[in-house]
Structure formats: C-alpha cells, structure tokens
Amino acid sequence: MKEKVENLTSSYVKTFKTVMGGLNLEKYKSPSNNIGRDGYDYRAMLEMILFAYSVNVTSVRKIAEHCETDIRFMYVSGDIKPSHNTIARFIRDELSMSISDIFKEVKMIFFDI
Secondary structure: OHHHHHHHOOHHHHHHHHHHHOOOHHHHEOOOOOOOOOOOOHHHHHHHHHHHHHOOOOOHHHHHHHHHHOHHHHHHHOOOOOOHHHHHHHHHHHEOOOHHHHHHHHHHHHHHO
16 A cells, blocks of 8 residues: 555655654644644644645635545645644644744755755
C-alpha cells in the first residue's frame, strides 16, 4: 500500500515531506497545559496545514475536505482526518505565531535549497 501511495504523490509532495522532516517544528508550538485527552500528532497537523497553504488551500473546511479526499493530503498528514473545528482550534491554540508567518519562514527555507 505504501508503494502505491508514493507512486500517486507528486515530486512536490515528496520534496515537501523531506524538507519538513529536517525542520524543528516544535519551536512553533505554544506552551500548553495538557488538559483533556491527547489530540492529533502536533507535527502531522502542522505539516498538513503548511502543505495546504503551500497549495493555496487556506479555508479550514477545505483543508478538512482535502484530508478526506486528496491523496496528497493523506500522504503528508499520515492519513489523519481532523474536522474543520479541530484544525481551527489547532491553529488558534497550538501555534505560537500565525500560520502565515510560519509558512513564510518555511518558504524561505525552500528558496535557500
């Protein structure tokens, strides 16, 4: 199954995952008090959101929809399927800076490669 997924993904998605794998994304995480149950993996959520922004998908409802239907999003996120509310909450509560600022910083890394 993994080979099938890799064959269906574009080289951009593979490059994106490679670059993300080398970054310390924890620095963007807001300090939290860890109340309640465990959520989705922080890295998977952030990579999925950054990928969405990189392909000009900025609506949390559209991101959630793509996680259900778009193989590129499934590959980047590790096949998690968060709701639009979960995505919005993650952006609001878990990130120390705006998603646009994080994306700009990551984009600069792409141009340096």
